[in-house]
Amino acid sequence: MGWLEGRFEESVMITTLEQGIAWARESSIWPMTFGLACCAIEMMAVGGPRYDLDRFGAGAFRATPRQADLMVVAGTVNMKMASRVRRLYNQMPDPKFVIAMGACTCGGGPYYKYGYNVVKGVDLVVPVDVYVPGCPPRPEALIEGIMRIQDKIRGMKYLTKGQPIEIPVPARTGYVKLPPELEDPDPTKALEKQIAWQKMNKEKATPTKA
């Protein structure tokens, strides 16, 4: 039992039923075996021994949507595929979660401008809970996304006396530390610095006319 050992009094453990259910649910998220493009390779790496998704109880990739809780949309969704993705989502039992993995599913990615056949973000087709950016994202990033889903499940209220289940926003969000030259104790000054830096970057990126 590893980390549980020696933490509790002998044979007695007290918790609320809701927390117990949440703990059981978050420790057994079953994703669907569902890969569309190159991101799927990275998803397989997450399932493999090096990154080992089984540590989070999410390693049981199910071959049918009817047994799955989590849909990891890994790869480019094109217009022809969109109706199939929606159908698979509809077949999953509630509560169900969707991770949009990679740039293409977050918003079209490299196909945003010149891809005639790519859905500009899978959130136009199914509701997305967690976006994992990257092209493709590192396995650690996908694990982070799955941990955010776990946060969400932990915050859910299951015993609702017949009321519809409320899905909360995850308590923790990904936090990125800014470089020191863009930070300031005064928030308005910091914002000014960041806007100036963005402007400078944009000017740098505009092509010079020949």
Added chain:
Amino acid sequence: MTSAEIISVLESECGSRIKDKKADAIDPFVVVDALDLVAVAKTLRDNPRLRFDMLNCISVVDFLELDPKKAPKAGFEPHLEVVYHLSSFEHKHRFVVKVMLPRWKDNQPGELPKVPSLCSVWPAADWHEREAFDLSGVMFVGHPDLRRILTADDWVGHPLRKDYEFPLEYHGIRGR
């Protein structure tokens, strides 16, 4: 066999059907009319000195300059080229046949230009022709099953045409 020899054999067999030829290109080719294509293809396949028993691929090139300023300098009139790459296992040589087409039949936008299908000569042409029809909009007359192969069945337009306009909406999904 060198490309010059292939062309000379073809000319002795098909004669006036060869409209244009180029032996010193990287991929030496001949140009034939769409109506003569099946006869020339059968010669290429069955002649014992040629024996092109494999159709590698079918490509369609869309020659169109969209910018009206650059159009006079582009060096070509707007047209389509269907390119057939052939090779022979027996003689280990390769060759290219091209067919020139208008972008639209009778210059009526929406009317696809027509080419006879080569499915009866090389069965490999089946899916290649479906792809060329799907993406570039060339009608292959005599094809057994000319459906779209890559895009959805109810897709409108032929995406690899230069003047193709992206759909704004497809079954309720925003296109851009």
